[in-house]
Amino acid sequence: DAGVTQSPTHLIKTRGQQVTLRCSPKSGHDTVSWYQQALGQGPQFIFQYYEEEERQRGNFPDRFSGHQFPNYSSELNVNALLLGDSALYLCASSSPTEMNTEAFFGQGTRLTVV
Amino acid sequence: DQQVKQNSPSLSVQEGRISILNCDYTNSMFDYFLWYKKYPAEGPTFLISISSIKDKNEDGRFTVFLNKSAKHLSLHIVPSQPGDSAVYFCAATGNTGGFKTIFGAGTRLFVKA
Numbered sequence: 001d002a003g004v005t006q007s008p009t010h011l012i013k014t015r016g017q018q019v020t021l022r023c024s025p026k027s028g029h030d031t032v033s034w035y036q037q038a039l040g041q042g043p044q045f046i047f048q049y050y051e052e053e054e055r056q057r058g059n060f061p062d063r064f065s066g067h068q069f070p071n072y073s074s075e076l077n078v079n080a081l082l083l084g085d086s087a088l089y090l091c092a093s094s095s096p097t098e099m100n101t102e103a104f105f106g107q108g109t110r111l112t113v114v
Numbered sequence: 115d116q117q118v119k120q121n122s123p124s125l126s127v128q129e130g131r132i133s134i135l136n137c138d139y140t141n142s143m144f145d146y147f148l149w150y151k152k153y154p155a156e157g158p159t160f161l162i163s164i165s166s167i168k169d170k171n172e173d174g175r176f177t178v179f180l181n182k183s184a185k186h187l188s189l190h191i192v193p194s195q196p197g198d199s200a201v202y203f204c205a206a207t208g209n210t211g212g213f214k215t216i217f218g219a220g221t222r223l224f225v226k227a
Contacts, residue, residue, distance in 0.1 A: 042218050043203070043217045045216065058214065092215075103215060105150075105159070108156075108157050
């Protein structure tokens with residue numbers, strides 16, 4: 001049973017460019033959440049997708065957008081990259097039928113903006 | 115707006131002794147609390163959780179205590195092992211206008227052999 005998988009694992013982009021990160025949830029999970037973890041901080045909630053719609057959003061600008069596909073996989077898109085967007089981006093999947101349940105995380109994508 | 119706070123950035127403990135990691139929260143709507151462990155180059159992995167209807171949950175060497183009146187929870191690891199060295203995140207969720215999970219900044223635990 002594959003867990004949460006993210007691609008790519010590392011990425012270097014130039015300021016102003018756009019980036020797309022990908023996530024496949026754990027088998028049986030249909031809810032995907034994205035987090036940004038800056039150095040020395042805890043994961044910060046970006047948004048959550050369920051049934052191909054953004055269900056919740058954290059305090060992130062519109063440059064951050066996402067998508068969920070019918071197979072529950074998800075993408076995170078960041079436009080007009082800033083140096084401050086450099087971080088570890090984590091994807092987590094969970095089952096909404098159990099609201100109070102743990103999320104399973106992928107290994108993350110390390111984004112460096114230069 | 116730090117709704118979940120872990121005020122100790124790091125903790126060093128001798129192997130075999132107890133490790134106590136603390137966490138405070140501010141939002142009274144949180145009703146489910148989790149601890150995650152993170153090793154370098156890996157995503158966080160779930161460790162243990164507790165519902166607000168309980169004040170203690172135990173799983174092997176790990177016990178989480180919840181004090182709702184103080185809005186405080188703690189993770190006890192007994193006995194601590196060198197393999198426990200990692201960053202530990204406290205997280206909280208609940209019907210706060212959504213069910214997003216809010217994480218603390220983490221505490222780095224060093225267990226010395």
